[in-house]
Amino acid sequence: MLDVQSLRKEFGDLVAVKDISFQLAPGDVFGFIGPNGAGKTTTIKMLATLLEPTSGTATLNGIDIVKYPEEVRPLLGYMPDFFGLYEGITVREYLEFFAAAYRIPKSQREQIIDNVLMLTDLTVKKDAYVETLSRGMQQRLCLAKSLVHDPLLLLLDEPASGLDPRARIEIKELIRELGAMGKIVLVSSHILPELADFCNKIGIIEKGELLVWGAVDEIVKQLQANRLIAIRPLDEPEKIIQRLERESLVHGVEVRNGSVVVHFAGGLEEQAELLSALVRDGYRLASFHEEALDLEDVFMQITKGEVS
Amino acid sequence: MRDENPLIWYHLISSTRHRFTRLRVVYYAIGVVLLLVYLTTLLGIVNLRLGITETLFLILLVVCLITPLFSYNLFSSEYEKATWEFLALTRLTAKEILLGKWGVGVVRLAALLTVLFPLGLISSAQMPASHAFMMHLFLGMLCIGCWGVLILSVGLWVSLRWRNTVLSASILYALQVLVLLLFPSLVSILTYEPGMENLFWVMLQGGFPDFASRALFWLTSLVNGQCFIWLNPFYTLGELGAMFGRSDEIAEGLIAVGWGWVQSGFYLLLAAGFLWLTYNGVKKHWRK
DSSP states (O other): OEEEEEEEEEETTEEEEEEEEEEEOTTOEEEEEOOTTSSHHHHHHHHTTSSOOSEEEEEETTEETTTOHHHHGGGEEEEOSSOOOOTTSBHHHHHHHHHHHTTOOHHHHHHHHHHHHHHTTOGGGTTSBGGGSOHHHHHHHHHHHHHTTOOSEEEEESTTTTOOHHHHHHHHHHHHHHHHTTOEEEEEESOHHHHHTTOSEEEEEETTEEEEEEEHHHHHHHHOSSEEEEEEESSOHHHHHHHHHTOTTEEEEEEETTEEEEEEOSOHHHHHHHHHHHHHTTOOEEEEEEEOOOHHHHHHHHOOSOOO | OTTOOHHHHIIIIIHHHHHHHHTHHHHHHHHHHHHHHHHHHHHHHHHTTOOHHHHHHHHHHHHHHHTHHHHTTTTHHHHHTTOHHHHHHSSOOHHHHHHHHHHHHHHHHHHHHHHHHHHHHHHHHTSOTTSOHHHHHHHHHHHHHHHHHHHHHHHHHHHHHHOOHHHHHHHHHHHHHIIIIIHHHHHHHHHOOTTOOOHHHHHHTTOOOSHHHHHHHHHHHHHSSTHHHHTOHHHHHHHHHHHHHOOSHHHHHHHHTTTTHHHHHHHHHHHHHHHHHHHHHHHHHTTO
């Protein structure tokens, strides 16, 4: 369990992170969203025990990360947005180096490294020199290194930055798998579609302030006061618009890309009745469906595009 | 288990192997050139009948030039390659990280001194039988070794403090020029009085019946600025020649004040100071 309480970081007069709090349980994949300069990396570095918070704290499995960084470190895996690798050694030697540095007994190392290589799909590259790997492979190796000591919490800062589309998809799959393995995964990104697929929780940070956090569905529900129903009529949209505006539960109608988008205050029952009424009145409809808010809509509604 | 230090393995074997594998031809060429230079120097010592003092000067010069290369990037490369965070998060303690990196430098320095030692041995063989050449050689090499250890420790601290490889190397060489050349020259110029006898030799002629008088000798050097000269390893090696080559009051004085031993101890003490600074730096900045 990761419990972040009023974490704050100041650099002189600049408040990089303003008293943020959130809690994550094993299996949670938390998307940490915010524009560049919002305070994502500073927060992650504090959680990684690399940066001392100005105030506030966080506990991982009950261990205070501020007071006992050395005790927490074996429980966390960290992958920064910009990282380097020790050159001149093979992939396997690189992982052996970190296995030794994490005090994994020699007798268990080979098996653990084999498992990690398999998980990150690097088995075929185990004898390649690290500097000969592509950027995507190096990201995987960095992730493999972060997994060697089987951490509970994984802090991944922009893990897909600079990757080609295929490598992005592969990293996403891997993160999803890690969540399924019961790890707490905190992934930061400013590219929303990247996170939408595999995060069950999100937090949106702007100017160092955590504006909202929680389960993706709940946040969407909170923000979506009205349902959005997209109707695609086969005839002129003006007629159906006039008809829809007479409905008491319709709070607004607009035309978007040839579809009539209705801001509807009713529930599913009322939605079904509206559809029946339109069909009964003779309107020919090619489609009628509810439009859900996606992460981009949520982000745009909550943030103002400011940096700290 | 606790004794395992992967840093030593990486710095000593892997990175070296990698460089050799990638630039095999260059390294072979450098190796051949160095071997030729070494053999030429060896022949030169024999043909020119160079004494121990001159040979020790030569060895010290090589150590001054090469040792900074053993330590100038040990921490700065971690910052430049953005690998320090990974290392900081492992279970290696600050002491292990420090010893891992410093230990690599010491091993390399020991290897360098081992290669250079035969030069001193050849020159010793040419000294007259009356000269205590083995002790002279031992004390000279000890002094050089301790100076090398000091450079390693300073290099370690500088590379942690400034986090920049080029800057660290520049600082190390600039410091040596300052300490070995500029400071002693400045002190010599400022304390020079025409017609006066050599101050050092005057101070040595007084005799040193007890420990207090020896301590006073060294403390006086702090007051009159002579320490900048006396602690210079080149000067130390030069006077070692006088200590082992003469049998007068000055030689006795040099032996009495522990010439060579005190300087070696001082270098080690200073090295320990820089190691402590580096240790604290790692503890503070890496939150170890």
